[in-house]
Amino acid sequence: MSFGQPETYDDSARPAGRRTRPRALAAAACVVLGLGLIGGAATGSWLTGDSAAEAGSPGAFAAAGGMWHSVPVDRLFPPTVNGEGAGPGGADRTWTRIGVAPDGGCADAFDPLLRKALAPAGCLRLLRATYTDATRSHVTTVGLLFTKADAAAMTSLKNRFRREGLDRRTDLMPRSYAPKNTLAAGFGDAQRASWTVSVLTDAPVVVFAVSGFADGRTVATPQPAADATGSGATTAPAQAGLGHEAQGLADRVERSLRKRVAPATESPS
Template identity: 55%
Template sequence: AGYSEAKDLWHNAPVDTLFPRTLAGPGAGPGSAARTWTRIVVAPDAACTPAVLAKGLLATVRPLGCERVLRATYTDATASSVITVGLVFTDADATVQSTLGQGLTSRLGQDVPPSLPGPGTVAARFGAPQRASWWLNAPADLPVVVTAVSGFADGRPVDSPQPADRAMTAGRTDATAQSGLGHEAKNITLRFEQLLRTAVAPPPTDKAGKDDTDGKDGDDAR
């Protein structure tokens, strides 16, 4: 039931549910440092086209029935990095979805998601040359592909964007790795998967109306 309900989140759920104004990421930075992201721009929902999806991902999801793409850009607490999150809703049935995410990043290679700049914001210069690290995942229990691409807020171009797992490799000394942009790209996708699960299956509450998780797992969106 939750899987079917999730297919309609793109037009049934409020924007602040799908893209919270602020999002906490405990342990999301290098060395398990905490991160807090603030939403700075939201795009209207869009059809699945090359303007909003990387070529390889579009070719992968189009045969499944690509329903709609939602995107928003966030910045970290220091406003030194920016990150565009994409929610790609598909019509894939649960059986297909359960296998879609297996090795998806490695299968697509250098398939970097498009960035979403925000005129008049710290993401004003977040264009294609500024993309530094990215990640994507198709959770088995949701008809969605979650993507994220990160970059520097100062507009510096990056010659060789890196998938998050490579940017997170120990011992790397390049700016993308040391700034934690790989950590942010990978961990924000995990936070959004959790948010979508909560949207279709909110945590139970006791008689006093308190969240039974005691704030341990459900307080990321504020």
């Protein structure tokens, strides 16, 4: 007479031979959950500009590059932009659009040396709009330069800007767009007070903004927004909050760009 193998038990008094299926199901669930978290992290990283997702998002990169012709201008540059906490001391800001430049090339949009610095990325299309703040005392031009570069070229360009401090030099500034018969009609080169230039690496785009006084006064010493928004800054652009105007508006236009491209790259569930 022979007998079958006795059932063995673990510490929780459950037959060890019956745990195989629950364990397999649990492992499968972990794999699915892990893949979902990875996918969600990649999308979230793109929206926040996390460089960890840059190399693995070719779809997002390509989609962002085509937004200049696929997204209405009112979505790239909304008529009203709210900047919660964007002002000095965390004050809220609201900007109203007063003019949109015809889209075109980059020939007259940048100081000559800045145009030369951006040249390796190429100029596919340039979009610009000018805004004023709620007090109508400041004007700010914000722009999106869509380049011809791939991800590697954009990364190289960003590294050069960072390494050489090109975004802080007063001889490398974006130019304003001064629509006629508006509050910004007198917003020219001499009126530029603060600016920011951001080279993206997860999209073939350079985001920039430049601000000034709405009354047309000249500014002898412009200051980059990164310095004008710093603690203890005492220059005229800093005291007037013009660094916050340029940085705050550029940040929100960049965020809007990222949010617009995210749905186009999502995979069906």
